[in-house]
Amino acid sequence: MAAIAGSAVSFARPVKAVNVNSVPFAGLRKDNVAFRLHPVSQKFAVCCAAKKETVDKVCDIVRKQLVLPEGTEVSGASKFTDLGADSLDTVEIVMGLEEAFKITVEESSAQSIGTVEDAAELIDKLVEAK
Amino acid sequence: MLASVSSLVQTNKRLDTDANIDPRSFEFKKNKFGKPEILWQSDESSMEWPLHFNISHTSSLIACGIAMDTPIGIDVEEKKRKTVKSILSLARRYFTPSEVDYLAKISDSDAQQKEFIKLWTLKEAYVKALGRGFSGAPFNRFSIQLETNSRIQISKAAKVCNDSASGCDYLSENWRFALAELNSSYYMSVCIEDNSRGFENDSVPLGLKVWKTIPFIEDTLVSGTDAVKLIT
Numbered sequence: 001m002a003a004i005a006g007s008a009v010s011f012a013r014p015v016k017a018v019n020v021n022s023v024p025f026a027g028l029r030k031d032n033v034a035f036r037l038h039p040v041s042q043k044f045a046v047c048c049a050a051k052k053e054t055v056d057k058v059c060d061i062v063r064k065q066l067v068l069p070e071g072t073e074v075s076g077a078s079k080f081t082d083l084g085a086d087s088l089d090t091v092e093i094v095m096g097l098e099e100a101f102k103i104t105v106e107e108s109s110a111q112s113i114g115t116v117e118d119a120a121e122l123i124d125k126l127v128e129a130k
Numbered sequence: 131m132l133a134s135v136s137s138l139v140q141t142n143k144r145l146d147t148d149a150n151i152d153p154r155s156f157e158f159k160k161n162k163f164g165k166p167e168i169l170w171q172s173d174e175s176s177m178e179w180p181l182h183f184n185i186s187h188t189s190s191l192i193a194c195g196i197a198m199d200t201p202i203g204i205d206v207e208e209k210k211r212k213t214v215k216s217i218l219s220l221a222r223r224y225f226t227p228s229e230v231d232y233l234a235k236i237s238d239s240d241a242q243q244k245e246f247i248k249l250w251t252l253k254e255a256y257v258k259a260l261g262r263g264f265s266g267a268p269f270n271r272f273s274i275q276l277e278t279n280s281r282i283q284i285s286k287a288a289k290v291c292n293d294s295a296s297g298c299d300y301l302s303e304n305w306r307f308a309l310a311e312l313n314s315s316y317y318m319s320v321c322i323e324d325n326s327r328g329f330e331n332d333s334v335p336l337g338l339k340v341w342k343t344i345p346f347i348e349d350t351l352v353s354g355t356d357a358v359k360l361i362t
């Protein structure tokens with residue numbers, strides 16, 4: 001497996017590489033990108049990471065909804081289920097995000113949100129589309 | 131999860147004296163929408179009907195519902211669960227107009243909050259029984275009618291489903307519900323497919339049994355006691 005350090009690859013905006021095939025992708029993090037060397041050509045979809053302000057605002061809304069103890073780590077990578085959000089929390093969070101960003105989130109999009117980063121990316125997309 | 135299903139299936143074996151299955155032989159898979167299911171071998175001749183299960187949990191309780199030959203959905207919630215947003219604003223955003231009206235008519239805020247939780251668990255149980263995820267049965271496309279002393283009914287939300295087909299394609303109305311209070315602290319909703327094939331009203335009883343389980347250690351039948359109060 002080849003690892004490319006973040007500093008050796010320069011992009012105009014932070015990007016996240018998403019493997020659209022079913023080949024497993026190990027250890028994908030914001031600060032490094034790991035590619036599996038494979039003889040068959042693979043297709044990659046490159047999408048942009050969410051804006052930092054959006055991620056921060058989402059973290060804030062999530063903290064308030066889940067009444068998390070002081071010092072609980074909430075970041076882009078945080079999974080809602082790991083933070084203790086059940087389905088009722090999730091819909092309240094989605095509603096809070098809709099009010100804060102003045103958007104409407106369809107159930108089909110909401111279902112694919114697993115992390116704070118996912119939510120922030122969706123919000124950026126919806127806000128841009130307005 | 132494996133432990134509680136195995137333990138509960140061992141309990142289930144008491145009901146069907148012909149069953150001769152080792153729960154440890156169960157394998158699990160997820161359907162294409164992510165719902166966990168038992169991987170049932172078609173040559174499984176030792177059990178007449180396939181087992182279905184569904185799981186729900188709150189911070190202090192795990193519930194596992196098991197049914198033979200019918201998909202099942204279960205949801206549990208603390209009776210006194212408080213929401214950050216107001217009940218009516220949540221209902222207006224996610225529920226149908228008739229459900230909003232039902233809640234709006236309740237003047238006592240505690241009672242209103244309890245009815246909201248009941249409706250929430252019933253709708254969750256239905257979506258989980260269908261097994262197509264939240265987007266397969268959006269909450270505002272179907273209504274649950276909760277009338278005292280009569281059977282819980284489900285119907286497609288007429289206006290939304292007639293105006294646009296999207297989101298209503300997989301909604302069916304042939305489902306039965308049970309709503310119960312557990313230990314005076316939780317609401318539990320169970321939803322199974324209605325196989326009564328045209329029987330009027332409730333001629334076929336649901337046959338719900340509830341066990342309090344410490345996996346691999348103890349099972350106590352609690353249905354019929356004060357621990358389980360059937361609401362309908």
